[in-house]
Amino acid sequence: MYIKKILWAIALIGLVVFGAIAFYFYNAMFSPNTKFEENVKYIFVSEDDTYSDVREQLIPLLDDIDGFDALAKQKKYISNIKSGKYQIKNGMNNNEIINSIRSNSIPVKLSFNNQNSLEALAGRIAVQIDADSLSLLKAMYNPDFLEKAGLKEETVLGMYLPNSYQVFWDISADDFVNRMYKEYNKFWNTDREAKAKVLGFSRDEVMALASIVYEESKQKTEQPRVAGVYINRLKIGMPLQADPTLKFAAYKLPKYKNTVIRRILNVHKEIDSPYNTYKYAGLPPGLVTMPDLSAIDAVLNYEKHNYLYFAADPKRIGYHRFAKSLSQHNNNARAYHKYLDKQGIRK
Structure with a gap:
């Protein structure tokens, strides 16, 4: 009888302990x-992060980190971190959180516009995804x-079309470059290819001229006319x-490093560079900046006219x-030079 009571007591204690454990895990x-208080918070997990790194991000977001730890261990998330x-x-609840951070990686909206070099572009991209600027470069x-894409160091900037793209935050540098190449080829559809062929331009030549057009005018309505001037020339x-x-040629020289050229002078026209289009005929060997899509299409759909010259309008800046x-151009140029003098812009 006494033994039966002991057995019943042990069983009862076991049920209580089991119930407590079950209740604990149910709550967990x-x-x-x-x-x-916000509707949603985000965590970012890098490829080489450990559970400790993830936990550090979760501590400010969760009421009970210990309960989360217990369930994460039971569900084997601790050894299965995904970037x-x-x-x-x-x-x-903890179960939903673990399910979310285990397999529901969400894309980010990546944007860039008009960087004037791959170095600047890499820096812009690196703050939006996990890959750093060095790996991107x-x-x-x-x-x-470059060989596969048929591009050169001077022309590869044209492959990166300024826009917004959906990518995963942990996309690798190589995958990012391949994604941009895919977008580039998609942009160059049969219609644009046909228009380039009529012009007698390659993709690279269209992009080089578009970069000049974009630097000359940010006005989308004016860009086709500017493109028409250059094509006439x-x-x-x-x-x-x-x-x-x-400007592009000058900025490559130590003399002009960390300077801003606001006025083109005769001394700039003497710079010996393949990008000096005052000295060397034809298109430069590459882009001078990343053009807007509007400037690219402005070249492909340039305005047909008889203009050979243009000068900034002092009465309509931009x-x-x-x-x-x-002779007409010289009059226009003098009017703008007077404006620059009045503004105190000497270089």
């Missing part, structure tokens, strides 16, 4: 465990990739004489006055 799994951007919604300048063998190419004759 199904009770809300967030302590932030990516993950969302934690207000009111989620290595992938961008990868000789095997090319048709008659006249040098492009594009000021943006002079716009230009166009001329068919050199």
Whole structure:
């Protein structure tokens, strides 16, 4: 009889302990465990992060980190960390959180516009995804990739079209470059290819001229007219004489490092560079900046006219006055130079 009572007591204690453990794990799994007021919070997990790194991000977001630890261990998440951007919604329980950060990586909106070099572009991209700027530059300048894509160091900037893209935060540098190459080929559809062929331009040549057009005018309505001026010059063998190419050439020299050229002077026209389109006829060997999509299409759909010259309009800043004759252009140029003098802009 006494032994039976002991056995019953042990069984009862076991049931109580089991119930307590079951209750603990039920709470750990199904009770809300967030302590932030916003609707959603995000954590970012790098490829080489450990559970400790993830836990550090979770501590400020969760009411009971110990309960989360226990369930994460039971569900083997601790040894199965996956990189990516993950969302934690207000009111989620531990089970939902673990399921979310285990397999529900969400994309990010990656944007860039008009960087003037791959170095600047890599820096812009690196703050939006996990890959750092050095790994991005290595992938961008990868000789095997350039050969496959038919691009050169001088022209590869044209492959990166300014826009917004959906990518995963943990996309690798190589995968990012390949994704941009895919977008580039998609942009160059049969219609654009046909228009380039009519012009007698390669993709690279269109992009080089578009970069000049974009630097000359940010006005989308004016860009086709500016493009038409340059195409008219090319048709008659006249040098492009594009000021943006002079700035580009100057900025490559130590003398002009960390300076801003606001006014083109005769000294700039003497710079010996293949980008100096006052000295060398034809298109420069590469882009001078990353053009907007509007500038690319402005070249492909250039305005047909008889203008050979244009000068900035002092009465409509950002716009230009166009001329068919050199004498008319000189009058327009003098008006703008007077404006620069009045503003105290000497260089």
